[in-house]
Amino acid sequence: MSALLEVEDLRVEFGTRHGVVEALKGVTLSVAAGETLGIVGESGSGKSVTAFCVMRLLERAGRISGGRIRFRGEDITRAGRRVLAPLRGAAMSMIFQNPRAALNPIRPVGLQIADVIRAHEAVSAREARERALALLEAVRIREPVRRLEAYPHELSGGMCQRVMIAMAIACEPSLLIADEPTTGLDVTTQKAVMELLAETTARRGMAMVLITHDLGLAAQYCGRIAVMEQGRVVEEAVPDRLFGAPGHPYTQRLVAASPRRDSTVAGLVGESEPRAVVPTGRRLLEVAGLRKEFGGVAAVEGVSFHLDAGESLGLVGESGSGKSTISRLVCRLLDPTAGSIRFEGEEIGAIPAGRFHGSPWRKDIQIVFQDHGESLNPRFSAFDCIADPLRRLLGMREGAQLRAQAEDCAARVGLPGELLGRFPHQLSGGQKARVGIARAIAPGPRLLVLDEPTAALDVSVQAVVLHLLDRLRREEGLAYLFVSHDLNVVRMMCERTIVLQAGRVVEEGRSEALFAAPRAGYTRELLAAIPHFEPQGEPVPG
Amino acid sequence: MRGIAGRAGRRFVSSLPALFGVLVFTFLLMRVLPGDPAIFFASGPNAGQAEIEDIRRRMGLDKPVPEQLLLYLKDIGTGNLGRSMTTGQPVLNDLRNRLPASLELTFCALLIALVLAVPLGILAALRPGSVVDHAVRLLCTLGVCVPTFVSGLLLIYVLYYLLGIAPDPTGRIDIFASQPPEVTGFLLVDAAIAGDWEAWWAAASQLVLPACTMALFVLAPLARMTRASMLAVLTSDFIRTGEALGLSRRRVILVYALRNALLPVITIMGIVFSTMLGANVLVEKVFSWPGVASYALDALLSSDYAPVQGFVLLMASIFVLVNLVVDLLYGLADPRVSIG
Incomplete structure (x- = not known):
């Protein structure tokens, strides 16, 4: 197979206030027709810059200072708009992270799809609309006729990404670049979107470049993976070999830091397991019949749980499950509509959130935010x-x-x-x-509410922060209410876990038992949707 | 659509207390200001005390202030804005006769300003830091810092006195031209309805200089706003999407970027319009334009209460109305507004 896209020794510089920064230091990659290449790496590794270079979407400050980009054998490194415009969208397309922002907020999505079609083909508005409709069906959007008129804010994040995919494949390009296409989406949505992408590219014979920070995602959907670090490709191999026997030290560290089904907090940073925390059995927090309404709609409904001193309790669920609302109710930033929150046996739910800062309990309950x-x-x-x-x-x-x-x-x-x-x-x-x-x-709090404390961090940083949090808890005897969408992280950090769906508790139990043998169908669905890179789910040797 | 109308309705109702506040405040302010209207409107400097007392009684100024306020509010409730001592006409009539002149001038000025400011703003945003950007910035700075009476006089000096292109800068229409039959009060519209193109041209050429003077003054906020919001929009994700999928440059800029960038400009437009209508009294004075602002100024100088109070009420109402219109426009332009 001849290469569809060849990137040769690509160098990119960014002019910043502190002088010129080299973002790419000689990147060489190639993508064959119909192939799926994964590019993994942490923030600042240059994976997105590489993609933007190929599409020639670099911002003003960025400049290609060396190397070559060839597409279908043609050198497009210094091509002008006239050469690029017919290629973009028709021969190579791109989809982005944060799909809702990637769509024009004040234009119906049907028209936006039609815009792409009409930019490349001389078709009537009616015909473009027909094709937009067919595309919406192809990306499996329900009620496609109605959705043609919808604005992005009326669609969910997953649906916006489907619309984005519809736009990107509208003119049958031979290369699709997906830049973190599912970051910020729920795991079940992520699974649906990724399967749609994999199927679409396979059926249409398109090549795909999947850029992601999630090793599991890359392992599951890519034929070949390139690992990038600080503007260089440090290793390139098929997934099994890359994750089974990583060659480069950076890859080894990355693989080790990624939470898996069997990893431990200490294992992430390469330490031996500390001894387990012995729960004191002294009741610290008792929540009963908690209910919170926003504009008459219940976001949290009949939630009850308890937390012992020194214990860590995980709250997991997808967006809209009410986990963040519960965390804000418990640390008294929101007032509950009904129910009781007892801390050390005292009813603190009755103290208005606006005045809680003056209460003596404020120093006992503290929060760590996501961003x-x-x-x-x-x-x-x-x-x-x-x-x-x-x-x-x-x-x-x-x-x-x-x-x-x-x-x-x-x-x-x-x-x-x-x-x-x-x-x-x-x-x-x-x-x-x-x-x-x-x-x-x-x-000096006794209860720490952690609301997705590592969601915005790179895996290697996440590993260190998780380790720190775990150590703090052991050393200072803190109790944690740990909110996360990442089931592997919760399993490692918490003795007990509560699974939430649509504001209600679906399942509750000791973490190992719950994740090893989930009882509720929803928990099983969540667990199955997590991409993993262990071949057949076996632990990675070494 | 119903959501937008409902919102407009709520906004209107919630602005009523503010209108009432404006009424009372203006009323009290006029009583506090120095100057006795009775003395001002007496027949002459040697009018007798009896005559002044008589005038005062006729104007109702002999009653205590709270009672005057109640009477005034009652009058407003029945649609009576009082009578102007200067013109001898009911204030309502005066305002009705003069408002179209101000509106016509303001609308034209706003149109000129928009036609200039939006493209300039776009050009400046497309090449930030370039010569074009700096030229636009200079023009805007000049527009704001040169007072309207200076720029107005300059325009008159150059275009009327030196070059002789512009007509005599007094009034709305050349005194020798025939006035079209009044339908709307807007000379351009009336002349067009009557099919009298000679009158239309006469009115239009009278309008150009004051409208340009006003436009120059409000060019800056509009152009700067367009530039700023265009710059912000151009870096947003959906513009990148448009580029990535090969939309033409024109489509990306005009359909994707500009429509989004104009949303904040609509808001500024409302504020600019209200300001121009009431505050550009200097333009009306320089060009002897028979508008409401110069009318109110004359009344204020002669302590004529009723017209000033009527004028402030009119301005406040127009401000509310303009905000409603801006709200409606915004609701139409941005589908996200109608929810929530």
């Missing part, structure tokens, strides 16, 4: 972020004691002291996560 960048005040240095709860909740005055206490918190989360003077934008994702955790443990 570590957005949840830090951009005008607060790391020190101020950590010292703020000490000042407000413990009433500490400015001075040596406050400084010492904040530095101690930073040390406990492994944040180097010299970083305390920096502002959030000067910190990396992992460092910001540490600041967020240090802030939460600063007032």
